[in-house]
Amino acid sequence: MNPRRIGGDLSIVAHGYLRNPVALFFSLIFPVILILLFGLIFASTGATTVTLYAQDFDHSSTSVAFLRALNETHLVQVQVVGASVGNLSTYLGQNGDSAGLVIPQGFGQNFTAHRPVKVILYTNPQDAASAGAAAGALQGVISAFNLEAACGGNSSGNCTPIIGASSLNVGSPTYSYIDYLVPGLIGFSILTSPMFSMVDVTASYRQDGLFRQLSLTPLTRGEWLASRFIWYTMLTFASAALMLVIGSAIFGAHVTFGIWLVPFLIVGPLFFVSLGMLAGTVSRTPETAAVVGNVITFPMMFLAGTFFPVSSFSPGLQLVAKALPLYYVIDGMNQVLLFNNIPRAIGDLTVVLIGAVIVFGLAIYFFKWRDE
Amino acid sequence: MANAIEVRGLVKRYDALAAVDGIDFDVPEGSVFAFLGPNGAGKTTTTEMLEGLRRRTSGDIRVLGLDPWTDGRELHRQIGVIPQEFHFFAKVTPKEAIAYYGRLFDKQPDPDALLDQVQLTDKADSRFDTLSGGQKQKLGLALSLVDEPRVCFLDEPTTGLDPHARRAIWNVVRDLRRDGRTVFLTTHYLEEAELLADQVAIINHGRIVAHGTPQEIIETYGGPERLRVQGSSELAEYVRQRLGIPVRFESGRLEIALREKGDALRILSAIDASGFPWTGFATERDTLEEVFVHLVGQMDEGVLKSAAPTVEGTP
Ligand SMILES: Nc1ncnc2c1ncn2[C@@H]1O[C@H](COP(=O)(O)OP(=O)(O)OP(=O)(O)O)[C@@H](O)[C@H]1O
Numbered sequence A: 001m002n003p004r005r006i007g008g009d010l011s012i013v014a015h016g017y018l019r020n021p022v023a024l025f026f027s028l029i030f031p032v033i034l035i036l037l038f039g040l041i042f043a044s045t046g047a048t049t050v051t052l053y054a055q056d057f058d059h060s061s062t063s064v065a066f067l068r069a070l071n072e073t074h075l076v077q078v079q080v081v082g083a084s085v086g087n088l089s090t091y092l093g094q095n096g097d098s099a100g101l102v103i104p105q106g107f108g109q110n111f112t113a114h115r116p117v118k119v120i121l122y123t124n125p126q127d128a129a130s131a132g133a134a135a136g137a138l139q140g141v142i143s144a145f146n147l148e149a150a151c152g153g154n155s156s157g158n159c160t161p162i163i164g165a166s167s168l169n170v171g172s173p174t175y176s177y178i179d180y181l182v183p184g185l186i187g188f189s190i191l192t193s194p195m196f197s198m199v200d201v202t203a204s205y206r207q208d209g210l211f212r213q214l215s216l217t218p219l220t221r222g223e224w225l226a227s228r229f230i231w232y233t234m235l236t237f238a239s240a241a242l243m244l245v246i247g248s249a250i251f252g253a254h255v256t257f258g259i260w261l262v263p264f265l266i267v268g269p270l271f272f273v274s275l276g277m278l279a280g281t282v283s284r285t286p287e288t289a290a291v292v293g294n295v296i297t298f299p300m301m302f303l304a305g306t307f308f309p310v311s312s313f314s315p316g317l318q319l320v321a322k323a324l325p326l327y328y329v330i331d332g333m334n335q336v337l338l339f340n341n342i343p344r345a346i347g348d349l350t351v352v353l354i355g356a357v358i359v360f361g362l363a364i365y366f367f368k369w370r371d372e
Numbered sequence B: 001m002a003n004a005i006e007v008r009g010l011v012k013r014y015d016a017l018a019a020v021d022g023i024d025f026d027v028p029e030g031s032v033f034a035f036l037g038p039n040g041a042g043k044t045t046t047t048e049m050l051e052g053l054r055r056r057t058s059g060d061i062r063v064l065g066l067d068p069w070t071d072g073r074e075l076h077r078q079i080g081v082i083p084q085e086f087h088f089f090a091k092v093t094p095k096e097a098i099a100y101y102g103r104l105f106d107k108q109p110d111p112d113a114l115l116d117q118v119q120l121t122d123k124a125d126s127r128f129d130t131l132s133g134g135q136k137q138k139l140g141l142a143l144s145l146v147d148e149p150r151v152c153f154l155d156e157p158t159t160g161l162d163p164h165a166r167r168a169i170w171n172v173v174r175d176l177r178r179d180g181r182t183v184f185l186t187t188h189y190l191e192e193a194e195l196l197a198d199q200v201a202i203i204n205h206g207r208i209v210a211h212g213t214p215q216e217i218i219e220t221y222g223g224p225e226r227l228r229v230q231g232s233s234e235l236a237e238y239v240r241q242r243l244g245i246p247v248r249f250e251s252g253r254l255e256i257a258l259r260e261k262g263d264a265l266r267i268l269s270a271i272d273a274s275g276f277p278w279t280g281f282a283t284e285r286d287t288l289e290e291v292f293v294h295l296v297g298q299m300d301e302g303v304l305k306s307a308a309p310t311v312e313g314t315p
């Protein structure tokens, strides 16, 4: 590795890039257009139905009926989560959700025996609309249940309420669509700027004999790759800065820069520069390379949490998302920028890093400058 | 003088095809060597094996004492290469390209002087993708000179160039030779080989069919020197009868092969004595081009297929 040669090559890459309006558009301008577009569209549409995450420790016919009744209010949509997610408040905080309900064990038994029992409602005071909807729906259902059980058909008797609710706050701010869009679109540029050009560059340089031309100079394959990697990392930093600034300045996104963002802005490009090169190397012609590149890029472009948070997907689609490398880049950046959940970010980073090392190794193995 | 290039029993196979079929030659340091041959003869294949871009099937190659395939990195600092089809980064200008090569090779080339040498000064700041074919080729040549190579490989450097530009390239080759550098050149232009090369090898179907100085090749493979005289068919018939030698007659011109030193004098005095009118005589011999066409044609008719004679010799 010789810095002078890498620098020389880098200046060639930069010249080529800065003089190619299409490449520049895709790397820097396009994500800006997207954030403005999506930001405007979704900022104006208010909250739809509130999702109420319910953790049911009771699993009785009563608790199931209780949740169904909540659903039927149409104020909230109940989404049952298992005990495995752990503390519901933490879970909500990490996922940026604002409403949750815990039904304790013994809820059904106590209710049948007319012993008082309490459910716990988590809401987020910053998200007044959701909190109001959730509390309203819960109060309505509780009243209906109490009325039916305690005073059922006996309107003269003393109707002691059986079910009560204690209300707790979710310890994190609420997140809006734009908040997810910032890391999503940073991920979009990490994916698309190397993938769209590296695939093509690798395939067409080989076809045009440019790699053979370079093999006649002291530049090594490693140095060539290093200069590309540095370039795309620089582009990623520029794009991330743009997204953060536009997101918070124009749309008031709740993103806070954390130093842990930096490794994602380095390992992400490393992964996709290598993947792009690998795709370009294994395809015979630039035309096939373009197809291979698109087959890899497009599913990730939409399903990895770029434009819409993965948590809003159906469970099946969420599984698909988790099979995509970009998901871990974007989820990790969500953890850093939104939820400040560094351990989970490190987990994501590890996945991306391992992937990057594998793809990089394969790319270097298959990438040859001259005919063997 | 040491040899810059030594090739022994070089073979390159592509499945059943022997693109290069066992060739041997040496190129002395400081000389210009021209590789001539029709399309598909194996020129580029040979050149690229010498440059370390293609792996040989068998045989041995030494360029500046190095094996181009295994010692490529060391060799590439000492050679300059212009491929048959030169491509470069589309958005980069010739000036930037030279600066780039300077950084890669750790040299301080003077872009203006180099571009002037290959006559590309007017396009110094135009992007590569806007250059014409010949201008691209000139940039390729300029880049191959950045590392001040000891050996230059030029694969058809003048193909597609206008006559003026070709002469500029010839001058570059002459400059290189004057500076003591070795030049390995492939070309389709016979006059180019005749003008520039110390030694020429003619390759066809992967084999060298003739090898030597242009003069030696013409003498060995060319027809004998011929006497030409303007005259009538009657005169032609007269000479045939009188001297008992073959005479070709075509559109008012007699053509007679000269076998011995005294032939010209004998024939001319016979013509003069005939009483038929005649004018303007001249002697001439085959050009390298005629020899080339003749040799390659013969080979394709199968005459030379089995045995490929070569003339060995240094100027
Ligand atoms: N990669 C390859 N695979 C298969 N055959 C090849 C390959 N490269 C060259 N050949 C064959 O080898 C033969 C020699 O090709 P080469 O390019 O060396 O010819 P050339 O003398 O340079 O011709 P030209 O004057 O047209 O440039 C041709 O028949 C060609 O088809």
Ligand SMILES: [Mg+2]
Binding pocket: B043, B044, B045, B084, B155
């Ligand atoms: Mg060729």
